Amino acid sequence: MTALFFVLTGLLMLVGYAVGLYFGDPLGFMFIGLIFAGGINFASYFWSDKIVVKMSGAKLIQESDSPILYAAVRKIANEAQIPMPKVGIVNSPQPNAFATGRGPDKAVVVATSSILSTLTQPELEAVIGHEMGHVVHRDVLTSSVAATMAGVISYVGNIALWSMMFGGYGGNRNGANPLALIAAIVLVPLGATFVRLGISRNLEYNADEYGAKLTHNPGALASALVKISSMAKMRQNPRGGQNAPSPSTASLWIVNPFRGGSLVELFSTHPSTQHRVERLRKIGEEIGVYVP
DSSP: OHHHHHHHHHHHHHHHHHHHHHHSOOHHHHHHHHHHHHHHHHHHHHTHHHHHHHHHTOEEOOGGGOHHHHHHHHHHHHHHTOOOOEEEEEOOSSOOEEEESSSGGGOEEEEETTHHHHSOHHHHHHHHHHHHHHHHTTHHHHHHHHHHHHHHHHHHHHHHHHHHHHHTTTTOOSOOOHHHHHHHHHHHHHHHHHHHHHHHHHHHHHHHHHHHHHHTOHHHHHHHHHHHHHTTTOOSOOSSSOOOOOGGGGGGSSSOSOOOSHHHHHTOSSOOHHHHHHHHHHHHHHHTOOOO
């Protein structure tokens, strides 16, 4: 967290310096951007469970609605020694799952309706174990910090870029090279985005390790990731009242529901399934469990 603050704050200062060379005094709109992004992320952090559940189209359920899913969540929560999270279901043909909430006492675990018919019981428990990793490690806090800082940097950069485009060169008080300033304004927010994506991918690796060791079954998590990933191309909104995943919630799911070419993977919030399976094999070697 400390390293994250230093890196993103440094990038924010860099883009502020670049804007300052052109406009003379960028502190005013930098402060406004900081307050604006901070306010949104503050709300996202404290009410993330309600916001995300609504955005994903999930419905909170009782044990009688899905005894198998409910039992799996209760079992893994007991093993993780955390309070029983709320449980939700998204009616979707694409198997997937995510967890939200800022801590163990505010957690919500959500799965799609098709995950029960796609995964075996050990695979389902391994997936729930991964999601418990996000809950126990309070990954929502880290993600919120990364998103806030990256958002501020991009916000300030966008304001400066549009101001330069529509304001001409009259604001260039120090004779700075406008092309160099534009490059800084564009590339620095891009760098902040890559930092945020790197944080997100690292959180997925950590949750994989936690879930594998909690359930003592890295092979089940590996096979579950392969199954879920193989069905991640179902982007259309199917008939029958079922939901297609929303791009705004893509980073939350255990597997990114949107797949594409190498450029899409470059900007993905998740590491590749192949890399995750390779790491799970190494974890299996560490704990003495064979992972095929």
